[in-house]
Amino acid sequence: SKQIELASRPSGLPTLSNFKLTTAELSPIKEGEFLVKNLWMSVDPYMRGRMKAGKSYVPPFQMGEPLEGGCIGEVVESRHDKFPAGDIVLGNLGWREYWKSTGEGVTVVDPQLAPVQAYLGVLGMTGMTAWVGLHKIAELQAGSTLFVSAASGAVGSVVCQLAKAKNCRVIGSAGKAEKIAWLKEKGGVDAVINYKQTEDLAGELAQLAPDGIDVYFDNVGGDHLEAAIEVMNDFGCCVECGMISIYNATEPTMAPRNLFKVVAKRIRMQGFIVVDHMQDQKEFIQAMAPLIKSGEVVWEESVTEGLEKAPQAFIGLFNGDNLGKQLVRIV
Numbered sequence: 406s407k408q409i410e411l412a413s414r415p416s417g418l419p420t421l422s423n424f425k426l427t428t429a430e431l432s433p434i435k436e437g438e439f440l441v442k443n444l445w446m447s448v449d450p451y452m453r454g455r456m457k458a459g460k461s462y463v464p465p466f467q468m469g470e471p472l473e474g475g476c477i478g479e480v481v482e483s484r485h486d487k488f489p490a491g492d493i494v495l496g497n498l499g500w501r502e503y504w505k506s507t508g509e510g511v512t513v514v515d516p517q518l519a520p521v522q523a524y525l526g527v528l529g530m531t532g533m534t535a536w537v538g539l540h541k542i543a544e545l546q547a548g549s550t551l552f553v554s555a556a557s558g559a560v561g562s563v564v565c566q567l568a569k570a571k572n573c574r575v576i577g578s579a580g581k582a583e584k585i586a587w588l589k590e591k592g593g594v595d596a597v598i599n600y601k602q603t604e605d606l607a608g609e610l611a612q613l614a615p616d617g618i619d620v621y622f623d624n625v626g627g628d629h630l631e632a633a634i635e636v637m638n639d640f641g642c643c644v645e646c647g648m649i650s651i652y653n654a655t656e657p658t659m660a661p662r663n664l665f666k667v668v669a670k671r672i673r674m675q676g677f678i679v680v681d682h683m684q685d686q687k688e689f690i691q692a693m694a695p696l697i698k699s700g701e702v703v704w705e706e707s708v709t710e711g712l713e714k715a716p717q718a719f720i721g722l723f724n725g726d727n728l729g730k731q732l733v734r735i736v
């Protein structure tokens with residue numbers, strides 16, 4: 406079975422030489438086990454944190470072991486009652502062709518509801534992150550004004566549409582003309598900022614939100630967070646979902662220079678990790694499934710073909726290559 410390991414721990418932006426493709430022998434499955442052939446894998450910004458040696462909120466990847474991450478596969482051989490051959494399952498052993506399991510942490514997905522890879526995106530971890538951040542963390546009120554960074558990405562694109570479904574005014578930022586066009590035409594946002602084409606993010610945001618913003622959904626950190634604090638209304642909320650702009654930093658980064666305004670404006674800033682909210686997964690699916698069926702929430706995928714291209718797809722997240730959910734098809 407082909408798999409991808411770390412060849413070395415990246416310093417700064419990862420390069421292809423940090424990864425290597427290896428082959429592992431597959432031993433036969435035992436009673437109570439099943440074998441899965443991966444069809445899709447997810448690449449996610451948080452994986453960058455696991456490539457560092459130190460512990461974060463998830464343990465680091467081990468050298469000499471295949472990387473891990475969300476994946477969708479088909480059970481191709483089974484000696485397990487609950488996971489017969491033919492089931493399509495969601496697991497956490499991506500970055501490889503095949504994996505064996507006893508079923509722990511593995512769920513069967515319903516291919517009738519949506520294409521199976523959607524369980525890695527809009528109906529999966531990134532969609533749920535958007536939903537948890539808006540509804541459980543920000544406790545979003547109808548009519549609020551939101552600013553969303555990395556707005557055309559997997560999480561951001563769902564945030565924008567869920568907020569529109571709640572009659573909010575949404576301002577999104579992204580770094581490419583193609584993404585700006587998507588946000589306007591398909592994402593339904595009210596205003597967009599191409600942050601790569603402005604010297605004054607806070608000034609542009611203030612112009613687009615003359616009455617201020619009530620919620621900032623932070624995927625980026627850094628200059629975007631600073632701009633959001635600047636334009637935030639009193640008692641507003643910063644939902645701290647991620648800070649991709651600093652994931653490759655080799656030195657500790659500056660806090661927003663205007664952090665005192667969090668005090669002056671009584672801003673609530675709250676970080677969250679979606680896996681702490683798994684008890685709400687049913688509620689999420691119940692809320693999201695009708696929205697995708699009705700077309701109120703649409704989603705995009707950027708698909709890279711072939712396991713051996715997964716490192717390239719991962720690095721692309723930091724160059725803004727993807728529109729919507731970045732996936733790798735393993736066939």
Ligand code: NDP
Pocket residue numbers: 449450451530531534554555556557558559560561578579580581584623624625645646647648649650651677678679680722723724725726727728729730731
């Ligand atoms: P995306 O699909 O949004 O892909 C990453 C995007 O980030 C890129 O396409 C790029 O878009 C943007 N980006 C990359 N580098 C920078 C930079 N230096 N400055 C500004 N924008 C940048 O990824 P996800 O939707 O999977 O993740 C989005 C965020 O959510 C990440 O911060 C991630 O860590 C976080 N996250 C948090 C979770 C949680 O539980 N808290 C769970 C899942 C994700 P652009 O063209 O707009 O620059």
